[in-house]
Amino acid sequence: MNAHDVASTMRNDLAGFVGDIERLEAIFATWDENQQAAVGTYKLAIEKLNGEALRRLVRALKTDPAALAAMKSAIADEVVYAVLRRHDIVKASLNERVEAALEGVRPMLASHGGDVELVKVKPPSVEVRFIGACDGCPASALTFHAGVKKAVQDACPEITDIIQVKGLGGSEEGGVRFVSPFALGDKGSWVAAGLLSEIPDGAVRSTVIDGEKVLLSRSGASVTCFQNACAHLGLPIHDGEVENGIITCPHHGFQYDLSSGECLTAPEVQLQAHAVRVIGARVEVRISK
Numbered sequence: 001m002n003a004h005d006v007a008s009t010m011r012n013d014l015a016g017f018v019g020d021i022e023r024l025e026a027i028f029a030t031w032d033e034n035q036q037a038a039v040g041t042y043k044l045a046i047e048k049l050n051g052e053a054l055r056r057l058v059r060a061l062k063t064d065p066a067a068l069a070a071m072k073s074a075i076a077d078e079v080v081y082a083v084l085r086r087h088d089i090v091k092a093s094l095n096e097r098v099e100a101a102l103e104g105v106r107p108m109l110a111s112h113g114g115d116v117e118l119v120k121v122k123p124p125s126v127e128v129r130f131i132g133a134c135d136g137c138p139a140s141a142l143t144f145h146a147g148v149k150k151a152v153q154d155a156c157p158e159i160t161d162i163i164q165v166k167g168l169g170g171s172e173e174g175g176v177r178f179v180s181p182f183a184l185g186d187k188g189s190w191v192a193a194g195l196l197s198e199i200p201d202g203a204v205r206s207t208v209i210d211g212e213k214v215l216l217s218r219s220g221a222s223v224t225c226f227q228n229a230c231a232h233l234g235l236p237i238h239d240g241e242v243e244n245g246i247i248t249c250p251h252h253g254f255q256y257d258l259s260s261g262e263c264l265t266a267p268e269v270q271l272q273a274h275a276v277r278v279i280g281a282r283v284e285v286r287i288s289k
């Protein structure tokens with residue numbers, strides 16, 4: 001495929017834009033140094049122009065309180081937020097800075113077979129939880145004070161209270177509101193999976209994340225994610241009836257507990273789970289490969 005092929009098959013939706021960019025970047029990577037430099041410069045010039053236009057637009061909107069309020073609500077949209085962040089028009093949120101600080105100490109924790117996850121950000125406090133070998137380790141108090149606490153406080157001076165919590169899960173307001181138990185053992189990247197409000201409470205939503213057809217299920221602030229494939233014949237189950245947290249496959253009636261993926265009809269099988277976390281209004285999924 002070359003750039004002409006990409007141009008002739010471009011789509012007009014978000015997934016299409018992302019796919020087109022990835023296909024073009026793969027093509028550019030095969031070009032020689034001069035061609036790549038020309039593309040890079042052209043891209044930078046366009047980005048600068050777009051950034052300047054967005055800055056002027058935001059500056060103008062800020063003068064009107066109603067427009068400012070609408071703009072703040074629009075920033076909850078992950079695409080709007082990502083583009084404005086890229087142009088440095090919105091600053092990194094407190095959540096992002098805390099996450100970045102934790103990311104910085106993860107290699108040290110990983111060398112001891114452990115990890116840390118963000119439970120809740122509620123200024124001026126942040127709650128974190130040690131997982132893996134760090135959980136319950138007698139040295140974890142020292143690790144906590146020397147590493148995690150210092151990293152978070154260095155990155156976020158407005159945080160004065162950092163609390164180590166025990167156990168699984170979280171559901172408080174703000175920050176990371178929910179992390180599925182399936183998140184603990186998985187590796188890989190968290191991928192945006194839309195807004196919490198886009199998943200009907202007590203029901204399911206089918207979507208494609210990272211090329212995988214998945215089923216998102218919500219119960220209040222808790223979200224689970226499974227491969228959208230029945231363990232019976234692998235057919236999609238998103239059209240199944242959901243009642244009291246149980247989905248019934250529309251094809252032959254296998255039933256699954258949506259909090260765990262456990263199959264109630266044939267206990268030896270289950271839906272394949274993917275890790276989920278809810279950060280504020282956003283849902284992120286880590287696909288198990």
Ligand code: FES
Nearest residue numbers: 230232249252254
């Ligand atoms: S494919 Fe789901 S019960 Fe048969």
